Amino acid sequence: MKVRAKFLTSAVDPAKFPAPSAPEIAFAGRSNVGKSSLLNALAGGKLAHVSSTPGRTRTINFFGVNFDLKRPNPELLLVDLPGYGYAKISKSISAEWPTFIEPYLRDRETLALAVCLVDSSIPPQPSDHQLITWLRQHQRPFLVVGTKADKLSRNKLNNSLRELQVAHEVGAVLPVSAETGAGLKELWQMILEATNEADTASGQP
Ligand SMILES: Nc1nc2c(ncn2[C@@H]2O[C@H](COP(=O)(O)OP(=O)(O)OP(=O)(O)O)[C@@H](O)[C@H]2O)c(=O)[nH]1
Ligand SMILES: [Mg+2]
Incomplete structure (x- = not known):
């Protein structure tokens, strides 16, 4: 997919979030899981x-x-x-997770989809399960993708995806790789579907 993407702003405080406008797709997951890499691969640039x-x-x-x-x-x-x-997680999604993320995921009215990244090359992680459960409880739209799919053979990848699906109690885990581009087309399609649903819900064309 050919798109033009540009940096808009950074924020550490909900008061500094940009005024809600277009639908938003957020990338959430453990440190080092590949959020920034996946965003760049989707946008086709080093953003x-x-x-x-x-x-x-x-x-x-x-x-x-x-x-x-x-x-x-x-x-x-x-x-x-x-x-x-x-490592450790606690009563909020994660004790180590900066406090401004939870309000973003919970309250942002233009959030069309939270893409939850889980590493497909390691076993299911409790912290990922906690985020996914939290999003479900708060009825926020989300989708789970298995990152770094290039690191495993096809057999091992399929086993890992099944394990992640069961552990996180989701219908599917989409395998993606920022390295090879695997799964990006499918992910774009899901993003656009979520965006269209968000537009319809808000009455936008
Ligand atoms: N093999 C492989 N490595 C990847 C892939 N995506 C990311 N990586 C590597 O994983 C490391 C972390 O990638 P980032 O995109 O910075 O991860 P992040 O989730 O944004 O990390 P934080 O910003 O620290 O939370 C880097 O060394 C990447 O090169 C992938 O699809 N395949
Ligand atoms: Mg990052």
Whole structure:
């Protein structure tokens, strides 16, 4: 999919989030799972910072996307979230997760879809389960993708996806790879479906 994407703003405080406009697709998951990489792969450019050191993204970063290059305003926003920790979690989604993320996921009226990234090359993680359960309880639209699908053989990947699906109690886990581009077309399709549903719900064309 050919799109034009550009950085809009960073925020660590709900008061600084941009005024709600176009539908938003947020990328959530543990540190180092590949959120920024997946966002870049979808947008087809180096927008978000990628790093092998966990905890690279510390702010909520908003990127505007246009399919119709003549339109002055973004038609869709991709939102890169900081990751939650490797280790302990507590009463909020994660004790280590900055406090501004929970309000974003819970209250943002233009959030059309939270893409929950889980690493397909490791066993199901309790912290991921906690986020997915929390989104379900708050009735926020979400979808689970298995990242780094390129790291496993087809057999191992299929087994891992099944395990993740059962552990997180979801209908499907979409395998994706920012390295090879696997699954990106399918993910774009799901994003556009969620965006259209959000538009219909808000009465926008
Ligand atoms: N093999 C493989 N490596 C990947 C893939 N996506 C990301 N990585 C690697 O995983 C590491 C973390 O990637 P990021 O995109 O920065 O992860 P993040 O989830 O944004 O991390 P934080 O911002 O720290 O929360 C980097 O070394 C990437 O090169 C993938 O699809 N395949
Ligand atoms: Mg990141």
